[in-house]
Amino acid sequence: MNWYEDMNLWSGFSEVLFTPERARAAADAVATSPLLAFAPASRVLDQCCGTGFFTAPLARRGYQVTGVDLHPELLERAAAACADAGATASLVRADVREYGAPEAYDVVVNMYTSFGYFDDHEDNMRVLHNAHRSLAPGGQLLVDLLSKETYASWVGPPKIVDVPGGMVVMRDTILDDWTRYRTDWTLVRGDTAAHTSLTCYVYSAAELRDMFAEAGFGKIECFGNLDGGPYDANATRLIIRGSKGSG
Ligand SMILES: C[S@@+](CC[C@H](N)C(=O)[O-])C[C@H]1O[C@@H](n2cnc3c(N)ncnc32)[C@H](O)[C@@H]1O
Incomplete structure (x- = not known):
C-alpha cells in the first residue's frame, strides 16, 4: 500500500494535520484572502479536501463546492464540517489521479500540500491535467503547498x-x-x-510553473502566502495559480 492510501496515517496523525487552529486559519483565509475570492456562485472543485477545512467555508461563502478525497472517514468529517457551517457541498470519494468532469468547474483548489504525493511524475501531472480538463474556459487552478524554497x-x-x-x-x-x-x-x-x-515531491516555483505550463495553463502566477504577498524571501507557502485559456 502507498502511504497516502493508508487511513491509519491520516487518522493517527489527524491531531497534527487537522487541528482546530488549522480549521480556524482556513476559515479566516476563505473570508479574507484575495486569492480565494471568486465570482459569486462559482463552481469550485476542492481536490484532496480531507476533513473539509476549505470545503466548508467555501460552501458557506456561497460557492458550489465539490470536495474529492480518497478516504471516506475524512469525507464524513467534511460532511460534518459543512453541516456545522450551515452549508452544503458535494463530497465524492475518488482518486485525484482519476477524478475529473469536463468543464464542470470555474475554480479548482488543491490546498495544504496535497500535491506531489505520487512516486511517478506522470501521476502528479495527471492531477494537473484532470484539473485543467475539469475547468471551464477562463477557469483557474490554485495550488497551495510547501515548496522547495519555503x-x-x-x-x-x-x-x-x-x-x-x-x-x-x-x-x-x-x-x-x-x-x-x-x-x-x-x-x-x-x-x-x-x-x-x-x-512527497518538493517542487521549486520554477518546476511547478513548468508543470502548470505542460498541463496547458497560462497566466501562471506565484504568491508567498494566501494574502497574495510576493513569492520572495519572506514567503511562507507557495501559492501557484494558473488559468485555462478561453480558446
Ligand atoms: C494534507 S491533507 C490536506 C487536506 C485538506 N486539503 C486540508 O487543507 O486540510 C491531504 C489529503 O489528500 C488526500 N489524498 C491523498 N491521496 C489522495 C488521492 N490519491 N486521491 C484523493 N485524495 C487523496 C488525503 O486523504 C488527505 O485528506
Whole structure:
C-alpha cells in the first residue's frame, strides 16, 4: 500500500494535520484572502479536501463546492464540517489521479500540500491535467503547498509538537538531491509509540510553473502566502495559480 492510501496515517496523525487552529486559519483565509475570492456562485472543485477545512467555508461563502478525497472517514468529517457551517457541498470519494468532469468547474483548489504525493511524475501531472480538463474556459487552478524554497527555510533538526496526552516527534529527510522528502512521525502517548512516514515531491516555483505550463495553463502566477504577498524571501507557502485559456 502507498502511504497516502493508508487511513491509519491520516487518522493517527489527524491531531497534527487537522487541528482546530488549522480549521480556524482556513476559515479566516476563505473570508479574507484575495486569492480565494471568486465570482459569486462559482463552481469550485476542492481536490484532496480531507476533513473539509476549505470545503466548508467555501460552501458557506456561497460557492458550489465539490470536495474529492480518497478516504471516506475524512469525507464524513467534511460532511460534518459543512453541516456545522450551515452549508452544503458535494463530497465524492475518488482518486485525484482519476477524478475529473469536463468543464464542470470555474475554480479548482488543491490546498495544504496535497500535491506531489505520487512516486511517478506522470501521476502528479495527471492531477494537473484532470484539473485543467475539469475547468471551464477562463477557469483557474490554485495550488497551495510547501515548496522547495519555503521548506529549505525551516527544515532542520527533529521537531516535537505537543498533542493532547502526548507528543509527536517529526523528522524530515531530504531525498534524491532535493527532489523529494520523507517526513517521519512518531506519536508518543503513555507507554506507546506509533510511527508512520510519508514521501512527497518538493517542487521549486520554477518546476511547478513548468508543470502548470505542460498541463496547458497560462497566466501562471506565484504568491508567498494566501494574502497574495510576493513569492520572495519572506514567503511562507507557495501559492501557484494558473488559468485555462478561453480558446
Ligand atoms: C494534507 S491533507 C490536506 C487536506 C485538506 N486539503 C486540508 O487543507 O486540510 C491531504 C489529503 O489528500 C488526500 N489524498 C491523498 N491521496 C489522495 C488521492 N490519491 N486521491 C484523493 N485524495 C487523496 C488525503 O486523504 C488527505 O485528506
